[in-house]
Amino acid sequence: MIQDIPIQYFLIVSTTMFFIGVCGFIIRRNLITMLMAIELILNSVNINFLVFNKFLFPHQLQGHFFALIVVAIAAAEASVAIALFINIYRRFTNIEVENISEMKY
Amino acid sequence: MELNQFIFFLLSGLILIFSVLAITSRKILRAAVYLLTVLVATSGLYFMLNYEFMAAVQLTLYAGGIVVLIIFSILLTSHISHKFEQPALANVFAGALTGILGCGVAIWSIIKFPFVATTQPALVVDMKVVGTQLMNTGNYGYALPFEVISVLLLAAMIAAIIIAKKGN
Numbered sequence: 001m002i003q004d005i006p007i008q009y010f011l012i013v014s015t016t017m018f019f020i021g022v023c024g025f026i027i028r029r030n031l032i033t034m035l036m037a038i039e040l041i042l043n044s045v046n047i048n049f050l051v052f053n054k055f056l057f058p059h060q061l062q063g064h065f066f067a068l069i070v071v072a073i074a075a076a077e078a079s080v081a082i083a084l085f086i087n088i089y090r091r092f093t094n095i096e097v098e099n100i101s102e103m104k105y
Numbered sequence: 106m107e108l109n110q111f112i113f114f115l116l117s118g119l120i121l122i123f124s125v126l127a128i129t130s131r132k133i134l135r136a137a138v139y140l141l142t143v144l145v146a147t148s149g150l151y152f153m154l155n156y157e158f159m160a161a162v163q164l165t166l167y168a169g170g171i172v173v174l175i176i177f178s179i180l181l182t183s184h185i186s187h188k189f190e191q192p193a194l195a196n197v198f199a200g201a202l203t204g205i206l207g208c209g210v211a212i213w214s215i216i217k218f219p220f221v222a223t224t225q226p227a228l229v230v231d232m233k234v235v236g237t238q239l240m241n242t243g244n245y246g247y248a249l250p251f252e253v254i255s256v257l258l259l260a261a262m263i264a265a266i267i268i269a270k271k272g273n
């Protein structure tokens with residue numbers, strides 16, 4: 001099904017998505033949108049793992065399990081980050097990075 | 106053009122357009138919905154690669170779990186009608202420069218690099234193979250990462266509950 005699509009096409013898509021995520025992480029000033037940029041980055045890395053697994057080493061499943069573990073880590077990271085955001089919102093009543101400059105308890 | 110090429114270009118076009126929209130949209134709830142579209146299109150790419158289990162995980166965990174979590178936290182922390190101000194020009198310039206330069210270098214090296222596939226016969230990936238390898242401790246077994254990831258998820262769950270609970 002994927003024989004007439006070269007590996008480079010997949011890699012170009014995931015690279016572009018990765019750098020869109022990096023760009024969004026730099027541009028955005030809101031904590032939740034920065035978390036969304038990080039999700040984009042993790043997702044593009046997952047595409048890379050699966051594509052390398054499928055095209056270059058189809059006799060084993062290493063990239064598949066790496067991608068599975070990356071998804072689990074993304075879920076753990078998102079849950080802890082959102083707990084932190086809710087706590088920050090209680091304390092400062094907004095979640096813009098400019099307004100959160102002190103770490104005093 | 107073949108049908109699978111057409112579907113590939115459709116999915117990658119969706120991914121690229123909606124990921125740009127997700128980081129430039131000035132309404133935060135719309136940005137979350139654009140992110141959802143990107144993740145669903147990515148699971149379509151996984152279906153094209155014949156990794157059905159990974160595509161199902163992508164749909165249930167990313168599109169069903171993480172995006173719902175993000176939308177919940179948006180509703181808890183900001184007004185839906187709130188629009189962001191335009192980001193500072195220096196920030197936009199720095200971000201775009203980093204993105205374009207890094208993307209150019211990475212794509213150039215991808216095009217230059219000669220990818221050599223292995224000659225061994227391909228494994229037919231079905232659910233039985235995935236399950237056996239995930240629970241195996243021998244060669245090609247992934248039981249240790251599986252256990253470590255379960256402990257990590259437990260720790261993250263406890264940490265999230267303790268951080269977010271009231272009156273600590």
